[in-house]
Amino acid sequence: xxxxxxxxxxxxxxxxxxxxxxxxxxxxxxxxxxxxxxxxxxxxxxxxxxxxxxxxxxxxxxxxxxxxxxxxxxxxxxxxxxxxxxxxxxxxxxxxxxxxxxxxxxxxxxxxxxxxxxxxxxxxxxxxxxxxxxxxxxxxxxxxxxxxxxxxxxxxxxx
Numbered sequence: 661x662x663x664x665x666x667x668x669x670x671x672x673x674x675x676x677x678x679x680x681x682x683x684x685x686x687x688x689x690x691x692x693x694x695x696x697x698x699x700x701x702x703x704x705x706x707x708x709x710x711x712x713x714x715x716x717x718x719x720x721x722x723x724x725x726x727x728x729x730x731x732x733x734x735x736x737x738x739x740x741x742x743x744x745x746x747x748x749x750x751x752x753x754x755x756x757x758x759x760x761x762x763x764x765x766x767x768x769x770x771x772x773x774x775x776x777x778x779x780x781x782x783x784x785x786x787x788x789x790x791x792x793x794x795x796x797x798x799x800x801x802x803x804x805x806x807x808x809x810x811x812x813x814x815x816x817x818x819x
Contacts (some may be wrong), residue, residue, distance in 0.1 A: 670768065674760050677790050679817030681753055684793055687800045687810040693742045695708040695770065699803055708802055712737060716749055718777060718789045719755030725761045725772055725782055733775040754799070760786075 669678070686709055688696070697708045716735045724731050739745050768783040780788070804811040 663711055670760070670763065670765055673786065673791060676758070677760075677786070678753070680790055680797075681756075682795045683812060683814065683817045684711075684800075685746065685749055687797055687804070688742065688746060690804055690811060691742065692801075692807070692809075694747070695803070695807055696742055697740075699807060701803065701806055704799060706799045707796075708739070709770075710799060711745055711749070712739075714793050715745075715752050717792060719752040719759070721774055721785065721789065722756055722759035722763075723773070725767075725785070726759045730776045731775055733777075746761055769789070 661725060686746065688707070691699075691707060695707075699704055700706050712735055717739060720731060730803050739748065761780065768771060768781065768786070770782055772778055772785055773779040774788075775783050778785075778788075801811045801814075
């Protein structure tokens with residue numbers, strides 16, 4: 661077995677992740693503003709709160725990984741409009757691009773204590789960021805369908 665064999669390199673993983681981010685952005689855009697902040701089903705959080713969690717994880721976590729610092733999870737960003745959320749989403753996309761590119765291929769195997777709570781190899785942390793986004797975007801799809809709005813096709817990740 662070749663220990664150096666891989667399915668994706670880090671650039672391909674980033675492109676994959678950014679495809680998901682493009683799709684999630686389109687889901688945010690599809691929500692009527694009032695429903696983005698207020699609509700929920702079965703006691704789940706409104707989609708705006710789910711998006712704020714995604715925003716609080718990805719960019720700050722990558723910055724921590726690159727800087728080698730352990731920071732606390734911070735959901736203090738408190739927008740009141742969809743425009744504010746989309747602006748912050750786009751800013752965090754740039755943060756992701758900036759910091760992801762600073763992680764060498766070798767570092768993805770290193771252990772990292774994310775937010776001082778979870779210690780896993782860096783690649784598993786990155787996969788968690790993507791999985792978390794897909795999970796919450798799925799909730800957004802359910803909300804949109806309940807509102808009678810056709811969500812974007814999940815396979816259309818490019819803008």
